[in-house]
Amino acid sequence: MLRSTTLQRLRPAVFRVQRWNSTTTSAPKPSTTHSDIVVVGGGPAGLTIAAALKHYPETVNKSVTLVEFGSLDNLKTWGPDMERFENRVSSLTPSSVEYLTKIGVWEHVNRDRVQAYRHMTAWDGVSGSKVQFNTTQLMGEGRDIAYMTENFNLQNGLLKQLANKPNLTILDKTKVEGVERTPESHNKPLVKLSNGSTISTDLLIGADGANSPVRTFSGIEARGWDYNTHGLVATVRLANEQQSAWQRFLPTGPIALLPLPNRFGSLVWSTTPKMAAQLKQLTPEQFVMMVNCAFNLEPTDIEYLVEHPDEIMTDAPYRLSQRSSNPDVPCPIVAVQDKSRASFPLKMKHADTYIAENVALVGDAAHTTHPLAGQGLNMGQGDAQSLAIAIRNAAGRGADIGSTLTLEPYWADQYFKNHKLLGVVDKLHKLYSTRNPLVVGLRSLGLDAVNSVKPVKDFLMSQAS
Amino acid sequence: MFRTVPKTTLLAPIQRRTLLNGNYPKAYPEHVPLTCLGRAVLAVGSGFGTFFDSRRGDLVATLGEATAQPYFIYKLREQMLKDPTGRRLLREQPRMTSKSLDLDKLRNMKVGSIGRTYVEWLDKEGVSPDTRAQVRYIDDPECAYVMQRYRESHDFYHALTGLPIIMEGELALKAFEWANTGLPMSGLGMVLTPLKFKPKQRKRYFDVYLPWALYNGFRSKPVINVYWEEVLEKDAEELRRDLGIEQPPDLRQMKKDMAKKK
Numbered sequence: 001m002l003r004s005t006t007l008q009r010l011r012p013a014v015f016r017v018q019r020w021n022s023t024t025t026s027a028p029k030p031s032t033t034h035s036d037i038v039v040v041g042g043g044p045a046g047l048t049i050a051a052a053l054k055h056y057p058e059t060v061n062k063s064v065t066l067v068e069f070g071s072l073d074n075l076k077t078w079g080p081d082m083e084r085f086e087n088r089v090s091s092l093t094p095s096s097v098e099y100l101t102k103i104g105v106w107e108h109v110n111r112d113r114v115q116a117y118r119h120m121t122a123w124d125g126v127s128g129s130k131v132q133f134n135t136t137q138l139m140g141e142g143r144d145i146a147y148m149t150e151n152f153n154l155q156n157g158l159l160k161q162l163a164n165k166p167n168l169t170i171l172d173k174t175k176v177e178g179v180e181r182t183p184e185s186h187n188k189p190l191v192k193l194s195n196g197s198t199i200s201t202d203l204l205i206g207a208d209g210a211n212s213p214v215r216t217f218s219g220i221e222a223r224g225w226d227y228n229t230h231g232l233v234a235t236v237r238l239a240n241e242q243q244s245a246w247q248r249f250l251p252t253g254p255i256a257l258l259p260l261p262n263r264f265g266s267l268v269w270s271t272t273p274k275m276a277a278q279l280k281q282l283t284p285e286q287f288v289m290m291v292n293c294a295f296n297l298e299p300t301d302i303e304y305l306v307e308h309p310d311e312i313m314t315d316a317p318y319r320l321s322q323r324s325s326n327p328d329v330p331c332p333i334v335a336v337q338d339k340s341r342a343s344f345p346l347k348m349k350h351a352d353t354y355i356a357e358n359v360a361l362v363g364d365a366a367h368t369t370h371p372l373a374g375q376g377l378n379m380g381q382g383d384a385q386s387l388a389i390a391i392r393n394a395a396g397r398g399a400d401i402g403s404t405l406t407l408e409p410y411w412a413d414q415y416f417k418n419h420k421l422l423g424v425v426d427k428l429h430k431l432y433s434t435r436n437p438l439v440v441g442l443r444s445l446g447l448d449a450v451n452s453v454k455p456v457k458d459f460l461m462s463q464a465s
Numbered sequence: 466m467f468r469t470v471p472k473t474t475l476l477a478p479i480q481r482r483t484l485l486n487g488n489y490p491k492a493y494p495e496h497v498p499l500t501c502l503g504r505a506v507l508a509v510g511s512g513f514g515t516f517f518d519s520r521r522g523d524l525v526a527t528l529g530e531a532t533a534q535p536y537f538i539y540k541l542r543e544q545m546l547k548d549p550t551g552r553r554l555l556r557e558q559p560r561m562t563s564k565s566l567d568l569d570k571l572r573n574m575k576v577g578s579i580g581r582t583y584v585e586w587l588d589k590e591g592v593s594p595d596t597r598a599q600v601r602y603i604d605d606p607e608c609a610y611v612m613q614r615y616r617e618s619h620d621f622y623h624a625l626t627g628l629p630i631i632m633e634g635e636l637a638l639k640a641f642e643w644a645n646t647g648l649p650m651s652g653l654g655m656v657l658t659p660l661k662f663k664p665k666q667r668k669r670y671f672d673v674y675l676p677w678a679l680y681n682g683f684r685s686k687p688v689i690n691v692y693w694e695e696v697l698e699k700d701a702e703e704l705r706r707d708l709g710i711e712q713p714p715d716l717r718q719m720k721k722d723m724a725k726k727k
Contacts, residue, residue, distance in 0.1 A: 298543065298546065300543045300546045300547055301546050304546055304547055304552070308549070311549075311552075315552060315556070318556050322607055437536060
């Protein structure tokens, strides 16, 4: 979903750039090579665009260099047993999977570790009104709502697909230290790397996360706000096999439980930074109890118990026993995987534009969103697909792949689509973070209406996938 | 032919399910499941009854239950859930009766203690903890307990504040309760009943008791969270201080003083 490494990755990069810019004007030029396309970032979006470019006959001969700050060694050899699941998991929509299949990536993804789901329940933690989605009713038999996939599994599949591709260089453990344009380079980007080399390129693609150095170098502003909320993720063990996704909207933020194979579940609990810190400090037993409380008890109850961890094991079982078995609530959680609890701040951010002359931004570099709709990674996949097609079309015509004219269709395709989604998610977050009884009443009425009017539900489902 | 039809068969369908009687299962033995309309009719009926005869404790209790749901009783339970003692009360669900409280033991407690003040107040007013009605119309069993606890604690509020059960005292306490618990019945009583007051009563109420009640009700900690059974030995003045309540002027004394002035 989000990559926490981007934050630490960033600041030194920006700092060094300025130093480099000021010292190199008089220094002799370092060794410069050319690569038609440079992709910065080895996350799902960056790897997908590389895989897509290597898939199309029009672009397969373009030289591509992928630069990643971290090490990809662990990702290449990744393959844990079925008793461990990663805590960074994304819900891939059918259209994301369709494209990954088309470019030959999906067959390299370990399908035993992917969990499809066909039911989804979301409900209001204050009023209890709910909406249920069920693909077998809505979109015909055989359709899934989405596929729960570990981000590592997807990246591992992408790297397998990219192995031994011609004209592709993957430089990991390498930092982008600066981007410069000079008259000698015909104003095309010169990417200065931490290994001392410089690459000139026709198209620089920034897939380098929420604090994208490429975006900063390109002078593209990204606007938005901090939700003052942290997303706590964890891998949990469920009492029995599940094929449903669950999300409960609490005033502090939504808590979602998504199914993984082998009775595992992926938990995303958005809450106040303070509460997230407290939840991470609980013992595994307390944490498991707390998660079960979060799906069953009143918001006040949950907040009290988090504040009084000593009472969790004594008071919470009684509180839970007072709730008669509610079919809308997921099955109990029985354990939390060791060291799987992590949290990160949630932000809404959208770049002013995705393209500039010889530059394109994709994925988190272009937009970040609240995880409540599970769309962050899918938006990046959509970007990669759209940008790859734009480049393919230009390459097929023999046009300049870096010109804004080439990149314009990508921007036109994705910008407003993403903007709409960011807006909807942002409003949903705000709508559900209040306890004002009038707002709660109205939103519950609205949710009940959505739940009972089939065409509205159909429309929402088609929008989500 | 008419004679052969037993009365019960004519009444039976009404008992099973009507516009007013909900057909959902009972959540606790004394529960009377109502529809929304049923609750509204009950509220209006008991409201009128209470307005014209405020001595009808049963009607006051019914009005309280009919107007507390939805929302208000849940808010009150939330106040209990926020407090360790309130949570313990919800878990243990103690009931107050003349037996569980052992009134004779309370009579022997030291002067000024909560228990002694409470029993003196009971004796002075000639009431008993057993005169409190059973909650029937609240749907959630836990909320029903909250209502029951509120009702049973009511006499302790009298003891805590020293307000008598004449109309003005009762009303001042209602206002205090409204500010403190948010239950609408208390608010209705506070606003509507003064319409029946004589001018002198009204002046006393608006000048002294209502401001006292609202100020202290809003300011003090939620009194629903007091575990009365455990603070019986405690000094009333000390408990008032803990909760942040000032004692109001003695209403009966004030009445006498005003009568003398004339």
